[in-house]
Amino acid sequence: DIVMTQTPLSLSVTPGQPASISCKSSQSLLDSDGGTYLYWFLQKPGQPPQVLIYEVSNRFSGVPERFSGSGSGTDFTLRISRVEAEDVGVYYCMQSIQHPKTFGQGTKLEIK
Amino acid sequence: EVHLVESGGGLVQPGGSLRLSCAASGFAFSSYWMTWVRQAPGKGLEWVGNINKDGSDTYFVDAVKGRFTISRDNAKTSMYLQMNSLRAEDTAVYYCARDVRYFDSWGQGTLVTVFS
Numbered sequence: 158d159i160v161m162t163q164t165p166l167s168l169s170v171t172p173g174q175p176a177s178i179s180c181k182s183s184q185s186l187l188d189s190d191g192g193t194y195l196y197w198f199l200q201k202p203g204q205p206p207q208v209l210i211y212e213v214s215n216r217f218s219g220v221p222e223r224f225s226g227s228g229s230g231t232d233f234t235l236r237i238s239r240v241e242a243e244d245v246g247v248y249y250c251m252q253s254i255q256h257p258k259t260f261g262q263g264t265k266l267e268i269k
Numbered sequence: 270e271v272h273l274v275e276s277g278g279g280l281v282q283p284g285g286s287l288r289l290s291c292a293a294s295g296f297a298f299s300s301y302w303m304t305w306v307r308q309a310p311g312k313g314l315e316w317v318g319n320i321n322k323d324g325s326d327t328y329f330v331d332a333v334k335g336r337f338t339i340s341r342d343n344a345k346t347s348m349y350l351q352m353n354s355l356r357a358e359d360t361a362v363y364y365c366a367r368d369v370r371y372f373d374s375w376g377q378g379t380l381v382t383v384f385s
Contacts, residue, residue, distance in 0.1 A: 158331075196371040198314075205364055205375035206306075206314060217373070249314055253370050256328040258304075258316040 159184050159252050163261035171269045176237040178264045180250035185230045187254075194254040197226055197235045200263075201246040209248075210235065242268055271295045271374040273365050278379030281355055289350040289379060291365030298346040299323070302368035305339065305350050307361035308378075315361075319368050320348065333359075355383045 160183040170176045197210040208217045210226035223238040250261040277289040305317040318329035320339045341348045366372035
């Protein structure tokens with residue numbers, strides 16, 4: 158199984174400041190079809206998860222431009238350019254290049 | 270609008286069985302893979318398994334292989350998770366989600382508690 162490792166596991170950010178979360182996979186997520194199957198989700202308190210970014214760097218419909226994703230191979234990053242109060246929750250990366258699909262441990266973001 | 274509603278959760282003793290349902294609406298259900306994801310209390314997300322469009326193929330995480338099965342009824346736009354030989358570590362909120370290689374729509378979840 159592919160192991161997804163996120164750092165840090167928690168983050169405390171002042172509103173308006175940037176934030177960054179790293180996600181490393183134990184195997185390359187670059188498929189033979191050219192796609193890289195790495196995704197980012199946010200689970201706000203008391204809610205189901207919601208997708209933010211698909212295939213490394215594509216913002217899902219309705220996701221604010223302050224969220225961006227980058228990376229390749231085994232190293233990926235989610236960045237929030239200016240954190241807002243509504244961004245609190247737990248962020249997860251996930252791979253779907255192979256079954257079983259696996260998530261990172263989650264990164265809890267709180268506002269200072 | 271995509272709408273997913275899970276049901277069937279509850280309390281069950283170790284070794285018991287439970288069947289969860291996921292009722293879907295707002296999209297062409299038979300054209301999509303579907304997935305189950307679970308979240309133990311205070312823990313992270315764990316993908317449980319998924320099913321292809323016509324129900325002929327399923328995949329599972331090792332922790333549930335041989336104990337859980339997934340099925341679907343496209344006429345009823347519903348997916349099911351049959352859970353047998355339940356263990357304390359299966360206690361979790363179970364979410365169904367539309368699977369487009371990632372999970373673009375999620376239900377609100379149903380809680381399964383396995384206790385002795």
